[in-house]
Amino acid sequence: MAMSPAKRHFLRVTAAQEAASTAADQPMAGSGAYELQMAQLHQHHQQLKGIQSTQGKEELKAKILPDYAPYVAGVLASGLGAQDEVIATIMVWRLDGGDYQGGLEIAAYVLKHNITMPPDRFSRKVPCLVAEEVAEAALKAARAGNVFDIGVVAEADRLTAAHDMPDEVRAKVKLAIGLLAAGMVDEKEPKPDDLQCLEVAQHFIPRAIELHERCGGKKALERVEKLIKKHAEQKPS
Structure with a gap:
């Protein structure tokens, strides 16, 4: 009711x-x-x-x-x-x-305010929980080619930046931002802001790999670097 x-x-x-x-x-x-x-x-x-x-x-x-x-x-x-x-x-x-x-x-x-989770129902601390919940949803969407607001992941990253958490979780956040940025680039239909998206991806994906080598970002990084090189070659001299 x-x-x-x-x-x-x-x-x-x-x-x-x-x-x-x-x-x-x-x-x-x-x-x-x-x-x-x-x-x-x-x-x-x-x-x-x-x-x-x-x-x-x-x-x-x-x-x-x-x-x-x-x-x-x-x-x-x-x-x-x-x-x-x-x-x-x-x-x-x-x-x-x-x-x-x-x-x-x-x-x-x-x-x-350092509010804690009820220990009988939640094993993760707040920063880890927030970062991982958002990152995993974003990664799922990015890998399926679906839309996910990159600003949401960036906000989760900002809110938890000063807090301790496992490197693997932090890597998920960085990778999610990188994959979403890279996913905004359509190779068949170039857009004016493609280079900016690629540069964002080029910044965040290597950071994810640095934090957790097996995070799954290496192939995505190869694509990003290939597109950046292609963009540079097409730029008028």
Whole structure:
């Protein structure tokens, strides 16, 4: 059942007030809006545990995410960075559901305030999780020749740049940016900005290979270097 506008407004305002009065080194536990959302989160976890299909889980998450939007908006607007299981979980669910902009909006807050993931359900730390979720989705799209917003991956890279994570994960991010940039170039239909895209790819793909030699970028780099050379040969002297 859809939440009424009045209830959404009340939840957002209440969440903002409670988040603004809870210090960064304290948990949100005990506040009314948080406990309400935690109770709902528990119910939804139970529903998700009863679904075996990954697609089915993603469909349910897409359906229930709006229930948390007012709370998230309130916390992001006024929060001081208190430990918050709801915020951390909804960040992941948004990324799982393909709402990368929404997920990264929460990730910026979570990373800024060092909010941790619930250890009983998530083994990866926040920077690694955010980077890998976005990078793997982007790589899947790039390798299938599908469209994926390169700006989303660049934002994930920016947000996690100063944080520690395995080199293999960092390599996925760099490779994703490089492959998406290279994928913008159509050899049959040259465009004015082709060289710029190729130069971006030429920067990021070698960095990915440097971080993880078996990341799968070597053939892509060969194509990029071939196209750059071709572009230089065609340039009027």
